[in-house]
Amino acid sequence: IVVTTGSSGGFLLCFTACFDAGDVVAIASAGYPCYRNILSALDCELSHIGVNAEFKLTRVELEKEVERRASLGMKHIKGLILSSPSNPTGAMLTPAELKDLCQYCDAQDIQFISDEIYHGISYGKEEATALEFTSNAIVINSFSKYYSMSGWRLGWMVVPKALVSTINSLQQNMFINAPTISQTAALKCWDDDTLAELEKHVAKYRSSRTIILEALHQLPNFASQNMAPADGGFYVYCDLGPDHVAPNLGSVAMCSALLQEHHVALTPGIDFEDPSTTLGDRRFRISYAGGIDTANQAMERFAKFWPTWLERVEKAKAEAVTSEKEGEDATTAAKPEPLDETAEDEEESESRPQKQAKVDE
Numbered sequence: 070i071v072v073t074t075g076s077s078g079g080f081l082l083c084f085t086a087c088f089d090a091g092d093v094v095a096i097a098s099a100g101y102p103c104y105r106n107i108l109s110a111l112d113c114e115l116s117h118i119g120v121n122a123e124f125k126l127t128r129v130e131l132e133k134e135v136e137r138r139a140s141l142g143m144k145h146i147k148g149l150i151l152s153s154p155s156n157p158t159g160a161m162l163t164p165a166e167l168k169d170l171c172q173y174c175d176a177q178d179i180q181f182i183s184d185e186i187y188h189g190i191s192y193g194k195e196e197a198t199a200l201e202f203t204s205n206a207i208v209i210n211s212f213s214k215y216y217s218m219s220g221w222r223l224g225w226m227v228v229p230k231a232l233v234s235t236i237n238s239l240q241q242n243m244f245i246n247a248p249t250i251s252q253t254a255a256l257k258c259w260d261d262d263t264l265a266e267l268e269k270h271v272a273k274y275r276s277s278r279t280i281i282l283e284a285l286h287q288l289p290n291f292a293s294q295n296m297a298p299a300d301g302g303f304y305v306y307c308d309l310g311p312d313h314v315a316p317n318l319g320s321v322a323m324c325s326a327l328l329q330e331h332h333v334a335l336t337p338g339i340d341f342e343d344p345s346t347t348l349g350d351r352r353f354r355i356s357y358a359g360g361i362d363t364a365n366q367a368m369e370r371f372a373k374f375w376p377t378w379l380e381r382v383e384k385a386k387a388e389a390v391t392s393e394k395e396g397e398d399a400t401t402a403a404k405p406e407p408l409d410e411t412a413e414d415e416e417e418s419e420s421r422p423q424k425q426a427k428v429d430e
Contacts, residue, residue: 070225070226070227070228071225071226071227071228071233071236071237071240072223072224072225072246072247072252073209073223073224073225073226073240073244073247074222074223074224074244074247074248075211075213075222075223075224075247076184076186076209076210076211076213076224077103077107077224078222078224078243078244078247079209079211079224079225079226080103080104080107080150080209081107081243082226082236082239082240082243082244083182083207083209083226083228083232083236084107084108084111084113085111085239086232086235086236086239087147087148087180087182087207087232088108088111088113088147088148088180090111090112090113091112091113091114091144092113092114092144092147092148093113093114093115093116093138093143093144093145093146093147093148094108094113094114094115094116094146094147094148094149094150095115095116095117095118095131095134095146095148095149095150095179096108096115096116096117096118096149096150096151097117097118097119097120097126097151097155098117098118098119098120098341098342098343098346098348099120099124099155099157099158099306099338099341099342099348099352100126100151100152100155100156100157100341101152101155101156101157101184101341102340102341104150114144116134116138116146117343117345118130118131118134119343120158120160123160123297123298124155124158124160124297124298124306125155125158125160125162125166126151127162127166127169127170128166128169128170128172128173131146131149131170131173131174131179132173134146135177135179145177145178146177146179147179147180148179148180148181148182149174149179149180149181149182150182150184151170151181151182151183151184152183152184152185152186152187153167153183153184153185153187153301154187154188154190154191154300154301154302155187155297155302156186156187156302156304157297157304157306157336157338157341157354158297158298158299158304158306159297159298159299159300159301159302159303159304159305159306160297160298160299160300161191161194161196161298161300161301162197163194163195163197164195164197164201167183167197167199167201167202168197168201168202171199171202171203171205171206172202172203174203174205174206175203175205180205180207181199181203181205181206181207182206182207182209183198183199183206183207183208183209184209185198185199185208185209185210186209186210186211186213186214186224187214187215187301187302188210188215189214189215189267189271190214190215190271190274190301190302190303191300191301192275192278192299192300192301193300194300194301196301200227204229205229206229207226207227207228207229207232208226208227209224209225209226210224210225210226211223211224211225212224212251212255212258214302215267215271216255216258216267217267217270218251218254218255218258221248221251221254221255222247222248222251223247223248223251223252223255224247273360273361274303274357274358276361276364277303277357277359277360277361277363277364278299278303278305278357280357280361280364280365280368281305281355281357281364281368282296282299282305284368284369284371284372285305285307285368287372288371288372288375289375289376289379290312290313290379291375292310295307295308295309295310296308303356303357303358304354304355304356304357305354305355305357306338306341306352306353306354306355307352307353307354307355308348308351308352309323309351309352309353310351311351313378313379313382314350314351314382315381315382315383315385315386315389316385316389317385318381318382318385319337319347319350319351320337320338320339320349320350320351320352320353321337321339321350323335323337323353323378324336324337324353326374326378326381327370327371327374330374331370331371331373331374332370333367333370333371333374335353335354335355335371336353336354336355336356337349337350337352337353338350338351338352338353338354341354355367
């Protein structure tokens with residue numbers, strides 16, 4: 070067990086211990102943006118794997134990507150980092166799905182890094198840790214989420230024995246140690262009264278989650294199939310779908326307008342998705358870590374805003390169609406009239422005898 074300077078310190082330690090520049094590391098799209106940013110800074114190559122209809126990355130999706138890369142002669146995937154429950158989607162792998170994924174990674178010599186920072190915050194589905202199914206995975210966790218110690222910069226990793234010496238050397242050079250005062254404070258986290266209080270936090274998250282999901286289901290023309298399941302963590306992730314976006318009116322514009330007009334902050338999906346796709350400007354994340362009253366007020370305001378957003382989108386689409394038609398009409402009008410080839414031929418045939426007559430004279 071390695072005590073780290075938050076989970077972010079753990080990411081940097083395990084990435085530098087496990088991968089070299091140019092190695093291919095798979096991440097989920099949608100997924101936590103710091104994975105991509107830190108790996109890119111270390112000059113690793115990223116393989117963005119799209120989530121399935123349940124907003125999960127399972128063995129099925131990973132295996133397809135491994136086979137696709139092999140068929141194209143591309144480099145083999147060296148590692149996979151994945152969170153369950155997920156940020157931003159809240160989706161959770163079942164124990165069976167996690168076991169299958171761990172076994173596949175072991176068989177393919179893929180270093181699996183299981184980000185379990187949201188463990189303890191779930192709503193009825195069974196949780197599992199990668200350590201139940203393999204001794205090769207690296208597990209990363211933190212005191213920031215379930216233990217409500219965000220800002221104290223304290224986390225931990227469980228690493229295979231083969232990596233202990235390497236990670237210890239990196240830790241001594243990069244961080245020395247996690248803050249002593251934070252480590253001392255965290256010792257109280259396992260007291261009975263602390264755990265009882267933390268479970269009250271989870272109960273509040275559950276209430277806020279219910280408020281948000283019910284409010285979203287009541288919105289006109291808001292497709293429930295475009296919402297991630299929100300099995301754990303404190304996020305709801307939504308896809309506007311192709312019908313509720315227009316040119317220059319995607320989730321970035323929607324979140325900006327909602328913030329300016331109703332003072333409600335949602336997060337557009339551009340940081341969570343593969344930047345080579347347009348999904349980021351269709352999706353957005355709602356966080357319900359702020360409390361029950363905040364969730365209620367936010368969704369009341371969003372319910373007022375939503376019809377106006379639909380109107381803006383429809384207006385923009387209509388204007389785009391009109392503009393396109395006007396452009397086509399202008400192009401047609403600008404084309405020169407085609408020459409009448411038959412008339413030209415007749416003129417030429419009539420002029421030839423006349424010229425010949427002049428020569429004869």
